[in-house]
Amino acid sequence: MPSIPNEHRQYLEERYNVRAWFGKSRYARTPIRQFAAETLHLQGWKRHRMWRESNPPGVGLILRQHDNVLEQIMAITVWECDDVDAAHEYLLFALMQVQSMAIERDRVSEIGDVLFRLNDTFFVFARANIVVLVRNVGSHVLGIAELANTLDLAIMRRLALGPQASLELSVTPAPAAASEAETESLT
Amino acid sequence: MIALDAVKFNLETVVAGGSLNVRKNATEPIALPEWRRGGSVNFEDSVAAFALAGLEHATMHIAASFSSDEGTLRTAEIRAVDNLIAPPPLVRSRVTSILQRVSTANTEVPVSVRERNVPFHNGATGMVRFELSDPKIDRTRVGLYDCEWQWQYRVPGDPVWRRFAISRHRIYVTLDIPSAPWKQMPYESENTQLLWTDVLDYACSWAAGAQNTVEAATAITKRVNDLAPHLITFDAPGAGSAHYAWSNFDCSAFLERLAGGIGNGMYVNATDCATIVSTFANAIGCDLWQSRMGYGFSTNPAMTIGSKIWQKPALWPGFSYHEVAWENSCSEDDRVYDASMTIDGGLDPTQPPHTAISAAGLPFGHATGHGEISFRTRLAAPAGLYPCQAQPQTRTRRVVI
Numbered sequence: 001m002p003s004i005p006n007e008h009r010q011y012l013e014e015r016y017n018v019r020a021w022f023g024k025s026r027y028a029r030t031p032i033r034q035f036a037a038e039t040l041h042l043q044g045w046k047r048h049r050m051w052r053e054s055n056p057p058g059v060g061l062i063l064r065q066h067d068n069v070l071e072q073i074m075a076i077t078v079w080e081c082d083d084v085d086a087a088h089e090y091l092l093f094a095l096m097q098v099q100s101m102a103i104e105r106d107r108v109s110e111i112g113d114v115l116f117r118l119n120d121t122f123f124v125f126a127r128a129n130i131v132v133l134v135r136n137v138g139s140h141v142l143g144i145a146e147l148a149n150t151l152d153l154a155i156m157r158r159l160a161l162g163p164q165a166s167l168e169l170s171v172t173p174a175p176a177a178a179s180e181a182e183t184e185s186l187t
Numbered sequence: 188m189i190a191l192d193a194v195k196f197n198l199e200t201v202v203a204g205g206s207l208n209v210r211k212n213a214t215e216p217i218a219l220p221e222w223r224r225g226g227s228v229n230f231e232d233s234v235a236a237f238a239l240a241g242l243e244h245a246t247m248h249i250a251a252s253f254s255s256d257e258g259t260l261r262t263a264e265i266r267a268v269d270n271l272i273a274p275p276p277l278v279r280s281r282v283t284s285i286l287q288r289v290s291t292a293n294t295e296v297p298v299s300v301r302e303r304n305v306p307f308h309n310g311a312t313g314m315v316r317f318e319l320s321d322p323k324i325d326r327t328r329v330g331l332y333d334c335e336w337q338w339q340y341r342v343p344g345d346p347v348w349r350r351f352a353i354s355r356h357r358i359y360v361t362l363d364i365p366s367a368p369w370k371q372m373p374y375e376s377e378n379t380q381l382l383w384t385d386v387l388d389y390a391c392s393w394a395a396g397a398q399n400t401v402e403a404a405t406a407i408t409k410r411v412n413d414l415a416p417h418l419i420t421f422d423a424p425g426a427g428s429a430h431y432a433w434s435n436f437d438c439s440a441f442l443e444r445l446a447g448g449i450g451n452g453m454y455v456n457a458t459d460c461a462t463i464v465s466t467f468a469n470a471i472g473c474d475l476w477q478s479r480m481g482y483g484f485s486t487n488p489a490m491t492i493g494s495k496i497w498q499k500p501a502l503w504p505g506f507s508y509h510e511v512a513w514e515n516s517c518s519e520d521d522r523v524y525d526a527s528m529t530i531d532g533g534l535d536p537t538q539p540p541h542t543a544i545s546a547a548g549l550p551f552g553h554a555t556g557h558g559e560i561s562f563r564t565r566l567a568a569p570a571g572l573y574p575c576q577a578q579p580q581t582r583t584r585r586v587v588i
Binding site (some may be wrong): 002005006007008011012015048049051055062064073075095096097098099100101102103118119121122133135136137138139141 | 483
């Protein structure tokens with residue numbers, strides 16, 4: 001597990017009110033093993049590349065919707081941690097890799113045990129011992145809330161059904177309502 | 188008839204002299220000798236790197252091996268001349284065999300590999316050391332050179348040089364041996380941290396002409412910033428998250444992106460830019476780190492990479508942290524190189540009119556440095572100056588994968 005420098009940890013714990021959520025999950029006693037995110041299949045999307053993360057173990061996927069490769073592309077990374085505490089520690093590490101002060105915890109949405117997002121275009125959440133990061137990486141920015149929700153439901157299915165739960169997902173990310181800043185940065 | 192069998196550049200695979208131990212990328216090592224008859228056709232098929240600091244006033248050497256089907260040949264004088272700057276004129280003849288063999292007696296052609304006597308034993312020479320004197324290679328600056336050599340020989344008693352082979356090579360000239368994450372040892376195919384020539388292709392080109400590390404790092408910072416908006420742009424939709432340098436540096440994906448592929452996508456943040464700049468600069472002998480400042484500070488208007496509009500980055504309230512390529516101990520007095528944004532170098536960076544300057548080679552600066560052109564006073568809004576502190580304990584050089 002990568003370390004977080006003390007000063008940065010102090011900032012993150014205060015900024016994201018870590019005490020309110022760290023270690024809390026209804027699924028603390030049922031960690032998922034061998035989630036096999038490499039089998040994740042999103043209907044209508046082609047897998048461009050897959051890589052493995054090692055610490056904690058995980059799988060990253062670059063998915064594209066069309067052959068026009070620079071248009072609609074998404075990246076999904078799924079980490080499988082030892083337990084809920086380790087997942088929340090890694091979620092904090094993920095927040096450490098985000099420059100913006102604009103992301104906030106979403107307490108309304110039911111995605112994950114704990115979810116942080118920027119509008120409809122960046123999601124990082126933890127469910128049980130799993131951490132999921134969903135982002136746009138193509139120039140055509142997509143709303144990915146439904147995708148994040150579907151990924152979370154797949155984790156929930158896995159929690160309920162065990163390894164036989166399918167990771168075949170059906171969801172169609174739609175163009176995001178880009179903010180002024182996002183629109184400008186893409187021109 | 189003489190044949191050129193092999194050319195070897197990296198004569199000392201220990202860290203000595205000016206030649207560097209290189210590999211092509213994460214998956215492809217480079218075997219020695221670099222040029223082999225039949226297997227090396229294009230420039231990129233035979234690559235070698237030299238560090239200026241290791242050369243100083245020393246002579247650059249290569250080695251080559253030859254064979255002859257004339258068993259009686261005892262010795263020959265052999266050299267190579269530049270075949271691109273001033274190709275020796277062909278001597279036209281209706282007799283093909285003469286056309287192939289006759290070169291020129293002109294000794295004024297630029298000599299790339301200085302002539303020497305080469306003894307033959309049973310039609311072979313083994314590896315023979317030559318002095319490299321290619322006039323095209325500037326031994327004072329960073330550069331990348333494609334050299335095409337015409338190999339010539341002459342036998343005792345015959346003043347005419349006769350050509351017998353062409354070889355092509357790509358030579359990288361760096362300032363010094365690479366800094367971490369790049370390594371020079373152990374020189375083994377499993378060592379993926381040996382210097383990558385796929386990185387030198389860009390680093391030596393971007394910093395071409397640089398004579399010192401500040402010039403090289405500054406040039407690389409500007410060229411990385413210039414990759415926007417077509418190849419990379421600031422990650423406004425993704426909250427400014429790292430895409431290439433999440434923990435290690437996915438340099439393979441970034442090279443794929445540079446070549447026009449998808450890589451890890453078009454978005455980068457400051458961590459990505461700091462890692463790209465420092466890793467590429469360190470490949471040619473700079474000594475930079477990736478290090479952070481923060482935490483939680485408001486910013487002045489700036490132009491994030493890929494943007495042409497002065498505004499607070501992505502209209503966010505501020506940065507949780509920022510990261511740059513940084514010299515020495517990554518403290519207030521050390522210089523920073525930031526390709527992720529263009530900052531205001533004018534009298535008052537808080538408001539228009541804005542004067543764009545590259546954030547390359549500026550000292551980081553102190554919170555009380557009002558009016559000075561330091562990176563800190565340009566980046567952080569007045570209210571953000573204090574929380575925008577150097578965090579040298581975050582200093583790192585991410586491993587390349």
